Amino acid sequence: MTALERIIAARIRATGPMTLADYMETCLLHPQHGYYATRDPFGRAGDFTTAPEISQIFGEICGLALAQAWMDQGRPAPFTLAEPGPGRGTLMADMLRALRVAPGMREAARIALIEASPHLRKIQRDRLGHVQHLDRADDLPQQPLFLIANEFFDALPIRQFQRVEDGWAERVVTLGPDGLRMALAPPVDLPRPGQPGDVVEDRPAAPAIVAAMAGRIAAHGGAAIIVDYGGWNGYGDTFQALRAHRSEDPLASPGEADLTAHVDFAALAAAAVGAGAVVSRPVHQGDWLLSLGAAERAGRLAQAGDGGAWPALHRLTDADKMGHLFKAMAIWPQGAPPVPGFDALRLHADDA
Template structure:
């Protein structure tokens, strides 16, 4: 049993089963034994590989997409360039390098990383100069905000509800003789349709964060791009653990594996629309990157000596790789040009 598992067991014995959201938060962010507080999980030597670690192409095109929005909105003389959950800082470094081609942009940018892990903050400072760290989205200043959120929302804690004969019951983490197990709470009031056995997931934190981001963009200008794996108004249990690039039981090794759930883009879009922002329909990551010139960039890198560039392009854009698993969505002020690669979603979200 891991040290964090012992802490969780003691808490359940003292106060009863905990929600899945509480379990995820403990596993990922416990200050002493949480997953992100104790390790570098990225890359071949870690537990998973994200798009920025596959190729600089991803970060460069993200940066140039935001750069075009910055230009389209009058090139604000001072703005926040932000990334929540920035990992090693690889994505931000690649975006900044691409943005240097846009006169005045990097000089106007206040590079800001939203990171709760002290361990990862130290890694990010080693990669990036003059970076500002915040602990949460709400601390962002009231100025134009240009944000890239890659694989951030999938790590936010989710609650799960299962349809039973008497309504919906919340799935909770309790105890069995040799460790942790999933169980069900008494029925709760949940205004959702479903059949017996259906599972739905709810991520209130994601909706609140998107409302804050969109509200800042509406008030001050800017744009945000969200890239993650997920869908639209989905059903089903998507809670999962990854360790050593393989799946494992999410309850088996608390604090030792990455825990995620698929992102439901529908409530994120609804939150942005309620805030008064324009929002795109989610598009496949592969289609979005190709529309921005990913193929031409890969060929230039290949010709310059990067012999892995074409394979990296395939991994990022192919439908059997990351190309269709991951979706991209953008938010920008009403009346401003759309973020490159995106079209505005109708307010009723029927065309998603």
């Protein structure tokens, strides 16, 4: 039993079963034993590898897309260049290099990183130099905002509800004879259709975070690109744990494995529209990268001696790898040109 498992077990004995949201937040962010507070989880030596760690191509394409959006909107200055959940700072470093194609953009940028982990904040400062660290999206300045969120929303805590005969019963974490186990709370009435056994997931914090981002973009200009794995309606049990690049039981090793769940892009889109911004339809990551020249960039890197450029491109874009599992969605202000590679989604504020 891990130290954090003992803490969780004591809490359940004292106050009763925990929601999955409380369990995820404790496992990931506990100040002494939480997953992100105690380790660098990225790369081959960690538990998972994100797109920026696979190849510089990903970050460069993201940077070029934001650079074009900045120029399309009249080169506002100063502006906030932000990333929530920036990991090691690899994506931001690659984007900053790409921004050199837009004269004056790098000088006008004020870098803001939304990061809860003190351990990762130090890694980011070592990598990027002077940056502003923020605790929440609500702390973003009231000025033009250009933002990239890659594999950020999937780590936000979720709640799960399972359809039973009398309504929807929340899935909770409790104690069994052999340790932590899942159980069902008493049924509640949710305005969601479903058949017995169906599972629906809700990410309570996500809409407010998107609304904070989109509200600044709607009011001051800018653009956001969100890349993550997920779908459109939040149905299905997607709660998962990853440790040493392998899946494991999410209740097996609290604090020692990454916990995530698929992102409901419909909820993010509704929040953005509700905040007054334009949102795109989600597109496959692979299609988006290729439409903006990822294959041509891989070719140039290969000619320069990068033997891993083509394998990295296939990993990022092939349908049976990351290309279709991961989706990309963009946000921009009313009246501005779309972010490169995206088309507006016809979603009304009444749907928010």
